[in-house]
Amino acid sequence: MTTETGKLPGPDLRGVLGRRAGTLPGFEFSPAMVEAGARRNLVWTRAALDRFLADSEATVPGTSMSMPPLTDAVDRGDVIDYLQRNGR
Amino acid sequence: MHRLLLVLLVALPVLPSPARAEVVVQAYPLPAGGHPHDVAVGADGIVWYTAQRTGQLGRLDPATGNVDLIPLGKGAAPHGVIIGPDGAPWVTEGGTNAIVRVDPKTRQVKSWPLPEARGYVNLNTAAFDKRGRIWFTGQNGVYGRLDPKTGDMQVWDAPRGRGPYGIATTPDGAVFYASLAGSHIAQVDLDTGAATIIEPPTKDQGARRVWSDSKGRVWVSEWNAGNVSRYDPRSREWKTWKLPGDRPRVYAVYVDDKDTVWLSDWGANAMVRFDPEAEKFEAFPSDRPNASVRQILGRPGEVWAPESGTDRLVVYRVK
Numbered sequence: 001m002t003t004e005t006g007k008l009p010g011p012d013l014r015g016v017l018g019r020r021a022g023t024l025p026g027f028e029f030s031p032a033m034v035e036a037g038a039r040r041n042l043v044w045t046r047a048a049l050d051r052f053l054a055d056s057e058a059t060v061p062g063t064s065m066s067m068p069p070l071t072d073a074v075d076r077g078d079v080i081d082y083l084q085r086n087g088r
Numbered sequence: 089m090h091r092l093l094l095v096l097l098v099a100l101p102v103l104p105s106p107a108r109a110e111v112v113v114q115a116y117p118l119p120a121g122g123h124p125h126d127v128a129v130g131a132d133g134i135v136w137y138t139a140q141r142t143g144q145l146g147r148l149d150p151a152t153g154n155v156d157l158i159p160l161g162k163g164a165a166p167h168g169v170i171i172g173p174d175g176a177p178w179v180t181e182g183g184t185n186a187i188v189r190v191d192p193k194t195r196q197v198k199s200w201p202l203p204e205a206r207g208y209v210n211l212n213t214a215a216f217d218k219r220g221r222i223w224f225t226g227q228n229g230v231y232g233r234l235d236p237k238t239g240d241m242q243v244w245d246a247p248r249g250r251g252p253y254g255i256a257t258t259p260d261g262a263v264f265y266a267s268l269a270g271s272h273i274a275q276v277d278l279d280t281g282a283a284t285i286i287e288p289p290t291k292d293q294g295a296r297r298v299w300s301d302s303k304g305r306v307w308v309s310e311w312n313a314g315n316v317s318r319y320d321p322r323s324r325e326w327k328t329w330k331l332p333g334d335r336p337r338v339y340a341v342y343v344d345d346k347d348t349v350w351l352s353d354w355g356a357n358a359m360v361r362f363d364p365e366a367e368k369f370e371a372f373p374s375d376r377p378n379a380s381v382r383q384i385l386g387r388p389g390e391v392w393a394p395e396s397g398t399d400r401l402v403v404y405r406v407k
Contacts, residue, residue: 062378
């Protein structure tokens with residue numbers, strides 16, 4: 001969630017809760033992410049985000065996002081709370 | 089524990105050439121769930137890799153297929169690993185925000201945390217200079233240097249903020265890093281630590297990783313643009329090549345001892361070998377979907393690719 005311009009490695013996460021994976025206009029998602037949204041019906045609910053933050057490769061195989069897994073459930077919850085609070 | 093070894097003989101290249109070396113591919117399965125991120129092979133042939141998901145450093149003996157796992161501590165999520173001048177694996181430990189050395193014989197883990205005031209930097213990759221100091225990048229917008237002899241650690245804000253990713257040292261000791269979010273490369277002053285930005289010719293190209301050839305020219309994998317580029321520090325000239333295919337996305341770059349350039353193209357789910365003299369690309373698609381090769385490193389005759397998506401280390405042996 002940023003006001004930076006240029007091609008950033010990740011999409012803008014404002015409003016991500018409830019969004020179908022791989023659909024934000026203007027960002028080039030990996031084919032894996034697009035497929036997850038289009039064919040596997042992945043929508044970024046709290047539960048889905050929790051799974052993704054814990055293990056992005058297992059949740060969306062082939063995702064290009066390179067992030068350390070958040071193994072602590074409380075940390076994941078805090079991140080998701082932040083996204084929800086600041087998403088508008 | 090013995091692991092089943094899979095050996096795949098690669099078919100001849102699409103454009104066969106008598107001068108083109110044959111490549112034999114072999115895949116080593118790893119303990120499941122680790123999602124190997126980076127790999128480093130020592131002069132002794134032992135291969136180290138970062139099991140980012142499980143917070144461990146893996147050690148593969150290719151002669152037997154045996155894998156040992158070394159825990160790196162609570163909260164660990166290692167990103168990069170390189171072999172230091174002392175022959176040990178050195179890790180950019182993203183979870184604990186520290187530079188870590190694992191003794192190859194005793195397996196003892198020694199950690200140099202970043203200054204607390206810096207906060208979490210999202211440590212990425214490291215490279216040693218010729219003075220025995222290890223330089224590292226943090227994607228949250230920093231780069232730094234640790235002198236293991238004294239324990240002195242310096243961390244600097246990267247010009248233009250977030251983005252520092254791959255980092256490499258040239259044969260004459262210069263250190264360059266790539267900024268993925270910033271779409272540029274930078275050279276660091278080894279004495280002052282100041283970083284000088286070098287703008288590539290393609291805007292928003294997403295410079296992800298860098299590696300040097302034997303002449304000190306810096307090769308860059310361009311994630312957004314699907315290019316491989318080369319910067320010559322002496323002439324300050326750039327040259328750029330677009331990978332073939334519908335939508336190449338180039339994550340990792342490595343230059344082997346013959347100055348052949350190796351790349352991982354996520355668009356093609358393939359390793360790609362580039363001959364700079366002939367300006368020809370040759371693809372080696374993975375035999376599994378979503379291989380997700382995030383880094384490449386090798387030693388003479390061997391190029392190693394960690395497949396984070398398949399939990400395997402794949403070696404391309406050049407005959």
